Amino acid sequence: xxxxxxxxxxxxxxxxxxxxxxxxxxxxxxxxxxxxxxxxxxxxxxxxxxxxxxxxxxxxxxxxxxxxxxxxxxxxxxxxxxxxxxxxxxxxxxxxxxxxxxxxxxxxxxxxxxxxxxxxxxxxxxxxxxxxxxxxxxxxxxxxxxxxxxxxxxxxxxxxxxxxxxxxxxxxxxxxxxxxxxxxxxxxxxxxxxxxxxxxxxxxxxxxxxxxxxxxxxxxxxxxxxxxxxxxxxxxxxxxxxxxxxxxxxxxxxxxxxxxxxxxxxxxxxxxxxx
Numbered sequence: 001x002x003x004x005x006x007x008x009x010x011x012x013x014x015x016x017x018x019x020x021x022x023x024x025x026x027x028x029x030x031x032x033x034x035x036x037x038x039x040x041x042x043x044x045x046x047x048x049x050x051x052x053x054x055x056x057x058x059x060x061x062x063x064x065x066x067x068x069x070x071x072x073x074x075x076x077x078x079x080x081x082x083x084x085x086x087x088x089x090x091x092x093x094x095x096x097x098x099x100x101x102x103x104x105x106x107x108x109x110x111x112x113x114x115x116x117x118x119x120x121x122x123x124x125x126x127x128x129x130x131x132x133x134x135x136x137x138x139x140x141x142x143x144x145x146x147x148x149x150x151x152x153x154x155x156x157x158x159x160x161x162x163x164x165x166x167x168x169x170x171x172x173x174x175x176x177x178x179x180x181x182x183x184x185x186x187x188x189x190x191x192x193x194x195x196x197x198x199x200x201x202x203x204x205x206x207x208x209x210x211x212x213x214x215x216x217x218x219x220x221x222x223x224x225x226x227x228x229x230x231x232x233x234x235x236x237x238x239x240x241x242x243x244x245x246x247x248x249x250x251x252x253x254x255x256x257x258x259x260x261x262x263x264x265x266x267x268x269x270x271x272x273x274x275x
Contacts, residue, residue: 010206011161012113015090017201018061018157020049022093025062030246032062033069037093041120057201059252060267061157063234063245064186067269068156069098070241071184071230075152076100083147087134087170088158091117095127104147106130108139134158135166137173144177151181160188160209167211168222175223175274182229183274187213189266216270225275232269 008015022038025031042049052058072084072094080102086092089107099105105127109117114131123129128146132139134155143151153174159167174183193212196202202209213219216231232238235256242250 008112008116009110012090012110013205014157014161014202014207015088015092015113016045016047016049017052017057017205018065019091020052021058021061022065023049024058028246030248032066032245032249033097035093035097037096037120038091041091044120045116051204052201055200057199059249060234063237063249063253064156064269065092065094066245067232067237067241068154068184069094070238071182071271072152072154073098075150075182076103079103079150079152081148082150082152083143085143085151085153087153087155089113089117089129090157091120092156094154102126106143106147108132108134134170135162137169137177140173140177149178149181151178153178153181153183155183155185157186159185160211160213161207162211164211164213171219171223171274175226179275181274183272185219185270185272187211187216187218187268187270189214189268191266216268216272219270219272223272223275227273227275228270229273230271233265233267234269235265 019038020042022033022035023042025033026035026039075082076098080100083104086094086107089109090113095105103126108130110133111131114129117129121129130139130142159170174181188209190212193209196208216228220226220228230238235253237253242253
């Protein structure tokens with residue numbers, strides 16, 4: 001086993017944290033989600049995943065994914081033939097968890113990630129990977145040419161690692177090219193950005209988040225006409241999502257809500273409707 005996984009760049013290495021979180025969760029008797037593919041991929045990769053064992057952040061990544069899954073399911077219930085675009089897809093398996101058999105899917109990430117991803121996933125007429133940077137708007141031409149709306153863009157655990165100017169550009173391009181689309185993204189506040197060297201998981205990798213965002217209203221200010229549909233912290237998930245979780249998770253979240261930890265409050269999961 002290697003220690004740092006030379007097959008990925010520094011920021012890209014962070015995708016292995018939620019991957020491992022889903023694999024660990026899959027093994028539990030009472031799990032918040034099931035992801036057999038994640039467990040298979042973890043077993044196949046030359047990486048020391050043991051460095052993340054027992055970290056609270058693994059549960060946080062699972063909760064974030066559960067909420068994003070819920071938002072995509074809701075979108076596909078309303079728009080069964082819509083298009084889902086996974087921005088910074090990493091080694092995510094959302095297609096396996098929530099695809100409805102009709103939707104069009106695109107999975108976008110940097111070339112080194114896509115090279116690894118192709119070892120485990122194959123394109124189909126409804127599922128296409130795109131090797132590109134999210135900040136290079138050329139990829140949107142491929143999506144627009146090969147699919148019809150409405151669109152759901154899922155940017156899970158990716159935009160905080162960009163500079164603010166790049167995030168603003170990405171949001172602007174999506175709003176201009178895909179008006180009325182949904183955009184799900186996470187935001188990290190100043191306490192989180194400043195405390196990364198002490199973070200249980202990020203302290204074990206080289207990458208650091210760069211976009212410090214005080215709240216989702218930042219995005220709506222950038223993009224006049226955008227609507228904030230939902231914004232949640234990990235300790236205050238939507239009732240329907242919270243009630244679907246195993247008892248151990250519900251108990252943990254109740255404790256977090258009572259403590260009102262600054263970093264928990266500053267990390268938000270947001271869903272927007274673009275103008």
